[in-house]
Every structure is written in structure tokens, then in C-alpha cells.
Amino acid sequence: MSQDTLKERASALLELADIRLNGNRPTDLRVHDERLYARVFAHGSLGLGESYMDGWWDADDLPALCTRLLTAGLDQELKTLDTLLAHLKARFLNLQRGERAFEVGKVHYDLGNDLFHAMLGKRMVYSCGYWAASDNLDDAQAAKLDLICRKLQLKPGQRVLDIGCGWGEALKYAAEHYGVAGVGVTISQEQAEYARQLCAGLPVEIRLQDYREVDERYDAVYSIGMFEHVGRRNYRTYFETVRRCLKDDGLSLLHTIGSNGAPAQTDPWIEKYIFPNSMIPAASEVSAALEDLFVVEDWHNFGTDYDRTLTAWRDNIEVAWPTLPTSYDERFRRMWRYYLAVSAAVFRSRRDQLWQLTLSPHGVVGGYRVPR
Template identity: 40%
Template sequence: MTAAAVRLHALAESALGIPLPIRIRAWDRSEAGPPDAPTLVVRHRRALRRILWRPGELGLARAWVAGELDIEGDLYDALDRLAGPLWEGQGRPAKGARLAASRELLALAGPLPPPPPPREEVRHRTGFRHSVRRDKRAISHHYDVGNDFYEQVLGPSMVYSCAYWDEGLTLEEAQRAKIDLVCRKLALQPGQRLLDVGCGWGSLALHAAREYGVRAVGVTLSAEQAAYARKRIAEAGLTDRIDIRIQDYRHIPDGPYDAIASIGMAEHVGSARYREYAATVYGLLRPGGRLLNHQIARRPEVSEEAYEADEFIDAYVFPDGELAPVGRTVTHLEEAGFEVRDLESIREHYAMTLRRWVANLEADFPRAARLSTPGRARVWRLYMAASALSFEHNRIGVNQILAIRTPDSGISGLPLRTRDWRS
């Protein structure tokens, strides 16, 4: 009988309609494919059953999270080799070829159904999409997985958004540079009130209170984040100047604020709710106040109605998360009444940040698996590596949008050279 890896390699090429650019090793220790390429390791027939029962990305994701699929060699190289041709529109086999590949896969997989999905997968979604209750569950799925795990991945800065790099900076220095850039764009002054929407582990609020003398309110839906942030604030002796709340942005009662930062939060809002989000933060700002909206963006689709969320990310990483083109975000902010005054794309910076996070995870992967679960550690490794490549290849971007609730006088309060905050 033909070795399993040879059969798998042939049917993968038939199904994809392109030469398979990686090597395969199967459960019977057979190998096939380019000798110097990264190797896809298929550890068990169960992986094939998952793919048969849920063809496409989700079946592959389940096998990866369960440890039934793995990559030996350079993970970035493997993902780049696989994603590049498919992204560029190659790999469109005839229907007959796909059916033949499916029959061959069934013969290899055996007749048994797959086991249940890995426990790290989101299940039993109830309630309206982007309702307060469902959003809280989605945030908990992503962030309430253990602060020790995030400490290993993110490092001492505990900032889970794109850093701001320059030559020779460490990850912690680049994250501090990003936080300080946000504070300078907001033109923070002693005594002002800052609202940090989606405050994470409190790093921005701490920096703004300590370095700029503001009074900060941070809101998050993650109980673990809030507990961690409050502990840091107490240790810094800043409990009289920083208030961390477990609160939805739609329920903040005590505006207006002089400045609002929304860093990596708006991706959770959802396209159907974005006008509400923009109107809410506008209403929370005093006239003349500034908003800094830091948000990942996707490329526009030819037909926006055809856009579909990434199955792997939706099931394992950011449930109900949605990316929008930056132009749509600007439009919604302007419709709410904001005057958009500056937009800075820092796409390459996020690729560099993600590669550092992956390196932190891989530096002691067994520990990361113990601090969360082996499946979750595998989720984060794949998600962050694939995301780094997406930023590098301009498939997604990240932008800082500075917007103002311009008063009736029309006086914005910005310097004539708007990038003076960079000096």
C-alpha cells in the first residue's frame, strides 16, 4: 500500500490545484514533498476526520489546537508558503478534482467520526451579537485565560496592542513609546480626566497618571484584567488618581472627559454597533476634547456583503470580533460629529510586535501550556505568527486616528503642524 504521506501530498495538491510547497510527515512515519521545506506533521488520522467533517479552515484549526497537526521547521516560512498562493487567487481546482480528493481523504481517515472540538473553542453562543452580555462572554474568553500566561507572552509592559518601534528598542521600550505617543497626541495635562476604553491591564492609565498628572478611568469587561490593573495601581500608590471599572463602554455615566483613548478595543464593537460606539465616545468628550482611536483594519472587499470573518479567529481567538476598512471607521467617526485631524498607519510596527510575542511564547512553550492549556498556547502561537505575516504583506493594517469634538468656535486646539507631538 502507498505510504500515507505520499497519498496525503498528492491529494493536497489535487484539492488545492497548486504544487504543495511544504513537506508532509504522516502518522506511519512516511514523508513526501520538497526535502528542504518546512514539514507539516499529521500525527493522527483524527486530523483528517476533522477536516472531512468540517472542511476548510475550522477543521484544520481543530486539528491544530488538538495537537494532531504541527509544523516542524520555520513556522513563518510554512505559513507564508501555504497562504501566499491562496491569497493571490491560485488554487482553484475543478469540482471533480475536489470530489476525488475527498474520497481519497475518506479512505485515509477511516469511517469513525471525529472527537468533539477542543475545549478551547467557543461554544453555546447565545444572545444578540454584540449585546452587552454576549460581548462580556466574548471578552472573557479571550482575556480571562490567566494573567501569568499573558505576562509570559507580553512581557513586563503588559500591553496587548501594537508597540511603536525605533532602532535598538526592546519590546518594553517600544510599548512605552507607543503609550507615550498616545498621551502626547491627546495633549494630556495635569488635572485632566482621561477615559481609557478597554484599559487592559492598566498600563496606559498608569503612565498617564504618573507622567502627565491626569486622573484616569479605565474600563474593561475582563475581571482578571481589572484585578491585575488594580493591584499594579495600588503598588504604584495611585489609587487616588486611577479608577479601574468592570464596565461596558455603553454604561459609563460620568462624562464629560477631557480625553479618551481607545486602544485595540474597537475591533470588538462590531460593524452593526460602530455608529453607536462613535456616538457614545463623542458624547463622553467635552467640547475641544480629543479621541485617540487605535484600531486594526482590513483591506476593503470588492463586495463588502461577501466579507466573512476568519473562522479560526472567530472560534478560538476573538469571538464576534470584526475588522473594518479604515475609511469606514473615519466615516463613522465623522458621522458622530468628530473632526478627524490625523491618521497614522503603523502596520509594520504590529508585525514586529507580534514576532516578539511569538518569541516570548516559544522561549518556554511548556510553561505557557501549563499556565493556560496546551491547546490555548497552540492557538496563540498560530494566531500571532499568522497575524504577523498578514501585517507584513499588507493584508491587514493598524491605524491611530486622532479626532476632536471641535467646539462651536471652530478652535481645535491643535498646533499648526499637527505632528509636533512627535518631537
């Protein structure tokens, strides 16, 4: 096709989402390089994201533009060989076993604590905040940590396991506010070192360890924003590990992004640049994986809070960018900006959700009273 034909085709598709080429509204797409059209039609979402990274196009309100694209389903119109390969790779390969399990730690979570400090606010908590009674990011993250502790019914003297403990903030909060001791496992060297310093003086142990290697009993087991890296071929193993490590009268909490759609719809741009080997679970996969292992006491969805969380992270990083090392160059900055914008759009359009599942091995005697 000629460039003019591709441009006409692109314009017609964008009109379905009420987006204009080179318009003057915040959600309109301004083209800086006419090669954009061929690249996007050849490579779909991968081409769109890479073109933004390379400065080929802009929008004043990038999250709103991405929301319009997703709400109109234009990503479904741009499925290419890249999309198919990402889907097949996620569906048929176990990308989260052995050394591959540590890849996302090296590629993403070890980027640099300076970057995450600038973005995440007072607490190094890289997951959705709970905004029900909060009007700022720091309070929303504290509310989320407290909600988890209340759902787990933590009491002084108990011992807990944090699978994918990140920088250790959840364990620190639980130890300080609920009097528990705990073990946290992570696959990120940077996170492990930071968490050990953060939790110094508390009854908390941080391990650089695959969760599947843990074989001890705890009063409560939880994971916050880690299940997205487990992979569909390992969901059953994850829940079996939790069951093995959880006392018969204990509770487990799973905090994870979840998808309304069919399993293994991996986005090739996110896979390549942000979270290698990641996979958003579908509800059908989660429920099947925990059958005969747990009673689901509660399945809580507050996915729209992730839009507010991501918007706060984006505001933080934009303000802090001039203070960050020059190793985070302009292409990285555009990559990060695009990542946060697309992620916000996914939740704003209700494509993905944020779930908290509270689980018990045999059912809570007398019933479980759901905290909110």
C-alpha cells in the same frame, strides 16, 4: 474524492505558495496524519487550525508558512460552509451587545494573568508596540504609550477616559508621566482586578463596565486594541459615546487593527478559539461611522510593527512555557502557537493594518501638528 486525489489537490495548491508537502525547508508542511486533506477541504481555515492543534501537521517556521499561504491567497481557495456561516453571523447579528459584549473577556482575557505575564514582557500591554526607534519589546510598548499621550496632547490636571483599559498600563503611564487623572473601563474581571492593584495610589479609577454606559465629560478619550470587539453594528454607537464623553476642545485616539478588504470577513478558527464575536473593521466602516461627529486630524498606519510585536510575544511564551501551569496543556499550547503565527502572517503579508486615528470634535484651531 479518494485520499490520494485530495492529497494531489492539496499539493498542487500548496505549490502556488511555494510550499511542499513533507519537504525539508522551514516553510514546508510535514503531514503526520493523512486525514488532514479531507478535513481541510471540508472545513477550510477552521479545519487547518484544528488539525494543527491536534498534531496532524507541523512546520519548522510556522509564521513564514502562514505568510506564504496568505500572500498566495490560498485561504480564498478554501472557503467552506464554516467560512460562510462565520461571515453571515458577523454581518447580520449584533454579537457585541448585552451579555455577548462580555463573552470575549471571559473566554480570552480571563484565561489567566500568568499566561499574559509570560508573553507580554515588562508591561501588560496586549497591543502593537511602536518600533520606530526601539529594538526590543519593552521599549516599543513604552514608545507606543508615549506616542498616544503626545498625540492626545495630555497635560497635568486633565482627566482622561480609557475605553477597554486592559490591565491598566496605559492609564498608569499617562498618570505617572503626564500628570493626568483617569477612568478605565473593561469587560474582563481579571483585568479589572489587576489594573486596580497596578494603579493603586494613582488618581485612576477602574470599572468593570460596558463603554456605552459611560456618560461623563473628559479632556481626552482613547481606546487601545478594543475596537476590534465593538462590531460593525455598534461602530456608530462607539463614536457617539466618545463624542458624548469628550469635551469640545478635547482629542480622541483610536488604536485598532484595520482591514484592507471587504467588511465582516471573520475567520471561523479565530472566532471559535481566540476572539469570539470579534470583527476587524474596514476603513470604509470606520470613516462612515464617524461622519459628522469628528474631524480626522491624523490616520497613522504602522501595521508592520505588529509582526515584530507578535514575534516577540511568541519568543517570550516559548521560553516561558515550561514554567506555566499544566492546565495549559499541549493542545492549548499548539492553539496559542498557531494563533500567534497566523496573526504575525496577517500583518507580514499586509492583509491587515494597525491604525491610530486622532480625532477632534470641531478641528484643532490653527491645525494639528502630527507627532511621530
